[in-house]
Amino acid sequence: MNGIKIVVLAKQVPDTRNVGPDAMKADGTVNRSVLPAIFNPEDLNALEQALRIKESYEGVTVTLLTMGPVRAAEIIREGLYRGADDGILLTDRAFAGSDTLATSYALALAVRRLAPDLVIGGRQAIDGDTAQVGPQVAEKLGWPQVTYAEEMHFEGERLIIRRRLERGVENVSAPLPLVVTVNGTAPACRYRNAKLVMKYKYARTDTELQAESSDYIAAGRPAIKITEWGVDAIGADPEKLGLSGSPTKVKEIENVILQSKESKRLTASDGDIESLVRELLENHTIG
Amino acid sequence: MNNLFVFCELDEGRPAEVSLELLTRGRSLADTLGCRLEALVLGSGLDGIENELFPYGVDVVHLGDDPVLEHYRTMPYTSVITGLFKQEQPQIALMGATTTGRDLGPRVSSALHSGLTADCTSLEIGDHYVKKTDTTYKNLLYQIRPAFGGNIIATIINPDHRPQMATVREGVMKREIINKNYRGELRRIDVSAFIKPEDLAVEIIERHMEARKVDIKSAQIIVSGGYGVGSKENFAMLYELASLLGGEVAASRAAVDAGYAGHERQVGQTGVTVRPKLYIACGISGQIQHTAGMNQSGKIIAINNDPMAPINSIADYVINGDVAEVIPRLIKYYKANAR
Numbered sequence: 001m002n003g004i005k006i007v008v009l010a011k012q013v014p015d016t017r018n019v020g021p022d023a024m025k026a027d028g029t030v031n032r033s034v035l036p037a038i039f040n041p042e043d044l045n046a047l048e049q050a051l052r053i054k055e056s057y058e059g060v061t062v063t064l065l066t067m068g069p070v071r072a073a074e075i076i077r078e079g080l081y082r083g084a085d086d087g088i089l090l091t092d093r094a095f096a097g098s099d100t101l102a103t104s105y106a107l108a109l110a111v112r113r114l115a116p117d118l119v120i121g122g123r124q125a126i127d128g129d130t131a132q133v134g135p136q137v138a139e140k141l142g143w144p145q146v147t148y149a150e151e152m153h154f155e156g157e158r159l160i161i162r163r164r165l166e167r168g169v170e171n172v173s174a175p176l177p178l179v180v181t182v183n184g185t186a187p188a189c190r191y192r193n194a195k196l197v198m199k200y201k202y203a204r205t206d207t208e209l210q211a212e213s214s215d216y217i218a219a220g221r222p223a224i225k226i227t228e229w230g231v232d233a234i235g236a237d238p239e240k241l242g243l244s245g246s247p248t249k250v251k252e253i254e255n256v257i258l259q260s261k262e263s264k265r266l267t268a269s270d271g272d273i274e275s276l277v278r279e280l281l282e283n284h285t286i287g
Numbered sequence: 288m289n290n291l292f293v294f295c296e297l298d299e300g301r302p303a304e305v306s307l308e309l310l311t312r313g314r315s316l317a318d319t320l321g322c323r324l325e326a327l328v329l330g331s332g333l334d335g336i337e338n339e340l341f342p343y344g345v346d347v348v349h350l351g352d353d354p355v356l357e358h359y360r361t362m363p364y365t366s367v368i369t370g371l372f373k374q375e376q377p378q379i380a381l382m383g384a385t386t387t388g389r390d391l392g393p394r395v396s397s398a399l400h401s402g403l404t405a406d407c408t409s410l411e412i413g414d415h416y417v418k419k420t421d422t423t424y425k426n427l428l429y430q431i432r433p434a435f436g437g438n439i440i441a442t443i444i445n446p447d448h449r450p451q452m453a454t455v456r457e458g459v460m461k462r463e464i465i466n467k468n469y470r471g472e473l474r475r476i477d478v479s480a481f482i483k484p485e486d487l488a489v490e491i492i493e494r495h496m497e498a499r500k501v502d503i504k505s506a507q508i509i510v511s512g513g514y515g516v517g518s519k520e521n522f523a524m525l526y527e528l529a530s531l532l533g534g535e536v537a538a539s540r541a542a543v544d545a546g547y548a549g550h551e552r553q554v555g556q557t558g559v560t561v562r563p564k565l566y567i568a569c570g571i572s573g574q575i576q577h578t579a580g581m582n583q584s585g586k587i588i589a590i591n592n593d594p595m596a597p598i599n600s601i602a603d604y605v606i607n608g609d610v611a612e613v614i615p616r617l618i619k620y621y622k623a624n625a626r
Contacts, residue, residue, distance in 0.1 A: 016435060104397060127435065129557055130405040132393035135361070139397035144489045145361055147390045160492070165386045166551075168496035174489040247402030247448035251415055251429065254440045263589075263599060268608025273616040276588075276604060277624055285565050285586055286508065286532050287625050 001154050003059040004176070006050045007114055009107060009121030009134070010043035010064050010079065012072040016126050039075045042122025044189035046182040049152060050120050051083045051190065057154075061085045065110055067095055067103060070207045076226050080200040081192040088114070089205055092230035094238045099246035100128075104136035106241060109234035111141060118159075119179045123148060131181070138179035145179045146172055150186040200224060290323040290347075291316055292375070292450065294368065294382040294391070295340065296359075297330050302339050305383035305457035312410060312460040313381055314344035319412045320426055322378065323347060327371065329364055329478075331357035337473045344465035349375075351476040355487070358494065359387045361394055362486035369398045370481035377450040379428050381410075384454035392454050402445035403452040404430035406556055408459055408579050415444055428453065433556050433575045440575070458504050458560035458580075501535065501551045508534030509563045511554055511581070514541035515570020515591055516610055522547050524614040525569060531621055537561065539577045555580035569610045573598025590614070 014035035047064070054060040064079040064087035066072050076087030090110055098106065111119055119138075124131035131147070138145035151162040155173070163170045164183045203224040204212060231238055239245060266272040281287040293313045295306040310326060317324040323346040328336055330352065337348040351367050372380065372395070380395075382388040384406050396403035409431040415424040427444045428451040434441040445451040503509060510529040512522055522536070529536045538548035540555055554561055556576040566584035570591055571577060581587070582601055589602035590613045599605045606613050 014435075099402065100393065101397060101400065101402065128405075130393075130403075131389045132396070132403060132405060135390060135393035136397035139365070139394045145390070145394070146489060147361075148386055163386075165496075167498075168494065170494045171492040172489050173492055247396075247400065247445045248404060248430075248443050249446060250441055251444045252442040253434075254442075263602045263605045266604060266606045268606060268613050268616070270616060270620075272606070273613065274620040274624070276606070277617060277620040280565070280586075281621075281624055286621070 001053075001060075001117075001157065001176075002057045004053070004057070004117040005115070006053060006060060006062045006118045006120060007111055007116040008043070008047050008050045008062060008064050008079070008084065009119060009137070010047065010066045010075055011040045011122075011125045011127075012037050012066065012068050012075045013040045013125050013127040014038075037071065037074065039078050040122055040125045040127075042124060042182060042184050043075075044122070045184060045186040046120045046122045046180075047079055047082060047084065048187055048189040049149070049180070049182055050118075053118075053152075053154075054083070063088060063114060063116070065107065065114070066090065067106055067110075070205060073205045073208055073226055077200055077203055078192075080203055081197045082190055083193065083196065086227070088227045088229055090229050090234070091205075091207070092241075094231045094236075094241045097243040097246065098241055099248045100130055100132040101136055101247055102241050102245035104133050104140055105245065106234065106236055107133065108137045108140035109236050110229060111137065113229075113234055117176045117178075119143075119177075121179070121181050123181045123183050134179055134181035141177070141179065143177045143179050144174055145181070146174050147181045148183045149180050150183045152180065289376055289378045289449075290325050291320065291379040292325050292327055292372070292377040292381070294380065294388070295326045295328045296383055296385060296387050297328070297333075297336075300330070300332070302328070302336070303383060303385070303457075304462065305385060305388075305455070307343060308457065308460040308462045309381045309383065309455060310340065310343035310345060311463045311465075312455075313379075314465055316379065316410060316412055316428070317344075320378070325349060325375070325377070327351075327368065329356045329367060329476075331355075337471070341469050341471050342464045342467045343462075344469055346471045348471060348473050349476055350473060351478045353478040355482060356478065358491055359391075360487075360489060360491065361390055362489065363482050364391055365394045365398060366483060366486050367476060367478055367481045368395050371476060372399060372450060380450040380452045382452075382454050384456045388454050392452060396452050399448075399450070401448040401450055401452055402443075403454070404432060404443045405454050407432045407453045407455050408556060410453060410455070410460075415446060417446075427451065433579055456556070456558075456560065501549070503535045503537045503552055503554065503561055504559055506535035506537075506561070507564045508532045508567075509537045509554075509561055509565070509581075509584070510534055510567045510569065511537040511539065511571060512542050512547060512569045512610075513539040513571030513577075513591075514545055514547075515572070516542060516547060517570070519547045521611060524611070524618075528567070528614055528618055528621075531618060532565075534563070534565070539571045539574075542571075568598050568602070569614065571598050572596045573601070 067090035296303040325347040411429040430443040
């Protein structure tokens with residue numbers, strides 16, 4: 001499909017896969033500052049799908065859309081290094097505390113303003129694992145959705161998508177406009193392109209530029225602009241954002257304290273292992 | 288009105304295991320609330336399906352039986368369910384955290400502007416007091432789940448929006464027939480009243496579904512490997528031990544992510560919940576997402592070389608050593624001692 005416009009939904013997430021012992025503060029809250037912030041893994045799979053379509057057709061554009069603090073501009077640069085054309089950072093205090101529904105409200109408004117033909121996102125983000133935002137955005141747009149995608153290509157004006165389900169695969173055909181969420185089983189994202197890194201190294205949002213004191217920027221050299229949108233830019237109703245716009249509330253957070261059992265401590269020695277095996281056989285746990 | 292609904296998914300024309308588990312939990316929650324338990328089934332050619340649901344204490348089965356619903360598709364299912372929910376105004380709606388439930392749930396919650404909590408590990412009924420407005424919300428659904436890399440357990444509530452929606456993985460709740468003679472009421476849904484032509488935009492071209500091959504849920508003995516096993520090749524030892532003991536091999540999420548084992552073997556919050564007689568955790572640190580899926584095992588043996596690993600605190604036996612050293616010894620001494 002020549003000339004289509006693709007929006008890739010992406011999120012910057014704390015790397016919960018490598019949570020160390022210092023990830024929790026003494027008061028039981030999460031110490032975000034010690035967790036590295038990364039491009040949500042399945043959103044990279046999504047970006048790859050978008051870039052493949054861009055390569056296969058003429059005039060396709062790929063725009064990254066992310067919501068988060070100013071720091072989240074990092075993943076837009078990361079996307080630009082890998083081949084995205086531009087990026088939008090949705091950032092505003094009013095967005096803070098949004099649950100998946102309030103988040104999808106904001107994202108859907110931003111998508112409307114961008115008016116793409118196709119929205120592609122990761123199946124889920126590793127900090128919540130909910131897999132809700134993609135379908136919720138699709139519903140707010142009134143568009144069909146195809147989730148768990150691992151391969152896609154156009155046949156005529158319809159996208160043919162292979163979905164990876166629990167017990168098999170399903171191939172579907174869907175018209176545009178469409179929201180697709182991509183599974184981690186889809187091809188990994190390509191690496192950064194050195195030329196693009198040079199080109200976009202100094203891509204900055206306005207807020208970043210104001211805070212920036214690098215020599216390059218100070219010398220007044222042109223920096224490529226990353227667009228920043230707040231509540232007004234997307235015409236959002238602040239009541240539908242943040243805590244007030246979120247039907248789900250966190251009632252309680254408990255630190256995980258595993259209840260200790262009386263465990264028998266053994267070594268890997270032949271003697272210890274053999275007596276364990278005998279004990280398990282005697283009490284009919286095995287055998 | 289304001290009853291508890293369970294969306295019952297089908298598995299080859301029969302109610303899915305996870306849906307029956309949710310009906311069982313739903314029955315006891317409905318008893319606590321003093322409301323009815325209602326099941327919602329969509330599909331094609333489902334005559335008599337209600338009889339498989341009533342024994343779980345279902346008071347009403349809403350049946351949408353139409354060729355257009357033969358296979359799950361997002362939009363027609365969403366339209367029927369949101370349409371029915373607008374009429375029936377359920378206070379709680381539960382569905383399985385399957386590929387279907389996780390596609391459908393957020394769509395329905397977005398259409399109804401009601402909150403949805405994914406992958407709950409526990410559902411309870413309780414009150415909530417808001418100090419600021421001096422308001423007490425009675426009988427809310429506590430949607431309890433590990434969050435943030437499993438370092439915390441969060442209780443989520445939806446005070447002001449209905450239905451309160453939650454998804455739960457298969458195996459988390461127990462399935463139990465309440466009374467095999469329990470009889471509820473069957474109500475047929477007029478599907479055509481809810482489905483619009485544009486709901487059929489996405490077409491299924493073909494489906495290749497495989498019968499469930501690996502069944503770690505019903506295994507009595509599970510040999511489970513984590514990232515600490517080190518490689519796919521090292522997993523071979525686990526298979527050898529499992530087959531010797533008549534058990535199955537399972538894996539932690541980290542091991543599945545690393546490609547050591549298939550997703551169908553994953554134990555934990557985002558995998559399967561198991562309750563075997565014996566669970567041997569090899570090279571598994573024991574993050575809460577993992578232990579949530581196996582901490583009700585009869586006996587737990589933890590094999591790892593980290594004396595501080597969280598898994599050790601729930602284990603009956605802790606073997607401090609390398610998995611690659613311990614497993615061959617277990618195999619050797621089992622062979623030597625078993626009759």
